[in-house]
Amino acid sequence: MASSDQTMSVDEKLKLITRNLDEVLGEDQLRKIVSERDLNIYWGTATTGKPHIAYFVPMSKVADFLRAGCHVTILFADLHAYLDNMKAPWELLKLRTEYYENIIKSMLKSINVPLEKLKFVRGTDYQLKQDYTLDVYRLSSMVTEHDAKKAGAEVVKQVDHPLLSGLLYPGLQALDEEYLKVDAQFGGVDQRKIFTYAEKYLPKLGYKKRIHLMNPMVPGLMGAKMSSSVADSKIDLLDSEGDVNKKIKQAFCEPGNIENNGLLAFAKHVILPLLGEKPFEVERKQEYGGNIQFTVFEDLQKAFKEEQIHPGDLKSAVKKYINxxxxxxxxxxxxxxxxxxTSKAYPKEQPKAANEIEPSRLDLRIGKITEINMHPDAESLYVEKVDLGNGEVRTxxxxxxGLVKMEDLKDSLGVFLCNLKPTKMRGVESSAMLLCASVNEPERKVEALIPPENSQPGDRVVFEKYxxxxxxxxxxPKKKIWETLATDLVTNSDGEAEWKGNAMLTSNGKISVKNLKNAPIK
Structure with a gap:
């Protein structure tokens, strides 16, 4: 990477700072500062999943900032990683932060970014100090739960009943701007709500509003957002050359289609900016026109759209540069x-026992009891008509x-096991089973499981990780699958249903009970 040009004009610096960005908040302030002195800017990353090649997108912008004479701080946001629904367990936090520091420094060296021009900071180096902690309390006295949840909507994992830690996350990111003493924060456009949150609340604490520079979200190889949690959508920075070639071969790259094309996006935001004045070369056989070179992305995009470049040739070019x-x-x-x-920071999951029966084998669905009557020949039995969605009604x-009032069950939603063999109970065939928590001591008590809000008949019930x-x-019935799984099916100390510690849930949230905690479910 070429060193910053001391003779560069303000407009040239601004062009370099803002190129390929999706949005800039505070353009007037940006121009004013750049016309007077070098800009102080920071980029932060929460140390959670392993960084992948999409991290080259912000790294190429770091290179631009340095070329424009900016002072750049890279924040390894270890405390943020823990607060985001504990994506990084506390015991792994230090190790993952060390991994991030080493892998990002290695990335920067691989694209010739001089490390001596950068400042590296860990969040816990200053976020646990008294002044910062007091500001967290000050901020929490001003921010509503609505604003905190809204700010983190695109970044923090969203659940029906969020932990307080996830609500603190946006405030800490806002305070980082003050405590790192920067003029601007750089991040993805998915952080826009956190940036506007910072612009709203920092002045209320007596601190100045900062500039915010936003990168677009780059599509993954399969056309969606590149994610460390979706293996096929990303290339790990330590993937072998063979793995890279295999993943790029499988990448979505329809002839002439420039929408959601991860290969073109990577060429635009990473490869061409880092090549500088060198051309992006696509190798082709002579019969197809021979090799072709591009120095401007729009020309490459136009050639692909007009099908002058075959997807296979584009894949080969991108593959070569990535490797x-x-x-x-x-x-x-x-x-x-x-x-x-690497092995300590990201330990491999223990393989499941070969004979382990997985709870995903159970066909569990939300059902609505539309009709309930006493069994004609048994005083202890109810006969229910249950709507299981899509027009399916079962008895x-x-x-x-004598354990649960009939009126409490009528028109209620419950969790039903639907793939047991139908069985006759005193002459009436039962085609499913209503799951309940129950205890026998000091007296017999039973409660039907409660689906989350907004549940509908037919909603599938699953277990976390399965x-x-x-x-x-x-x-x-001979293999006793239900009987085996039911041994570990319980409500926990919070009244939430789980199997071996894995929550029972639907797309709307967790299954629970009202009172019977730490009770078996049958």
């Missing part, structure tokens, strides 16, 4: 020390008479 960028990183992380750090016999499995069409 060139990753080679120095792969080489550096071959050291024993960094290999050891269910439950042994709840969402992708498919239920059996019919559980084989």
């Amino acid at each position: 060139e960028m990753l080679n120095p990183i792969r080489q550096e992380f071959q050291s024993k020390e960094l290999k050891n750090l 269910v016999v439950s042994g709840l008479a 969402e992708k499995g498919q239920p059996d069409e019919r559980l084989n």
Whole structure:
């Protein structure tokens, strides 16, 4: 990377600072500062999942900032990582921060960004100090729950009943601007709500409003946002050359389609800016026109749109540049020390026991009890008509008479196990089972499980970490699958249903009970 040009004009610096950005908040302030002195800017990253090649997008902008003479701080936001629904467990926080620091420094070296011009800071170096902590309390006395949740909507994992930690997250990011003593914060456009939150609340604390520079969200290889949690959508920075080639071969790249094209987006935001004056070269056979070069992205995009460039040729070009960028990183992380750090920071999940029966085999659905009557031949049994969605109505016999009031069940929603073999109970066939929590001591008590708000008949009920499995069409009674799984099916100390610590839930939230905590579910 070329060093910053001391003779660069204000307009040239501004062009470099803002190129390829999606939005700038505070353009007038930006021009004023750049015309008077060098800009102080920071970019932060929460140390959660392993960084992937999309991190080259902000890194290429860091290179632009440095070329424009900016002073750049990179924040390893370790405390933010913990606050975001504990994506980074406390015991792994230090290790993951060390990994981030090493991998990002390696990335910057691979694209010739001089590290001596950068400042690296860890959040916990200053976020646990008295003044910062007092400002967190001051801010919390001003911010409503609505504003805090709205600010983090695009960044913090959203759940029906958010932890307080996730609501604190946007405030800490706002305060970072003051405590890092910067003029501007740089981030993805997905952080826009946090940026406007900072602009609203920092002045209320007596601090100045900062400039905000926003990158677009770059599509992943499959056309959606690149994510560290979706393996096929991203290339890990330590992926082998073979893995890179395989993933790019599978990438979405329809002839002439320039929408949601992750390969073109990566060329625009990373490869061409880093090439500088060197051309982006697409190698082609002579019969197809031979090699072709581009120095302007719009020309490359136009050629692909007009199908002058075949998807296979674009994939080959991007693949070559990505592997060139990753080679120095792969080489550096071959050291024993960094290999050891990687394995400790991101320990592999223990393989499941070969004979473990997964709860995804259960066909659990939300059902509505539309009709309920006493069993004609049994005083302890109810006979219910249950709407299971999509026009499916089943008869269910439950042994709840004398334990749960009939009027409490009528028109209520419950969780029903729908792939047991139908069985006759005193002459009435039952085609599903209503799940309930129950205790026998000091007296027999039973409560039906309660679906989350906004549930509808037919909603599928799954278990955390087992969402992708498919239920059996019919559980084989001889294999006692339900009986085996039910052994670990309980309500926890918060009254939430779970299996081996994995929450029972729908797309609307968790399944729970009203009173019976730490109780078996049957």
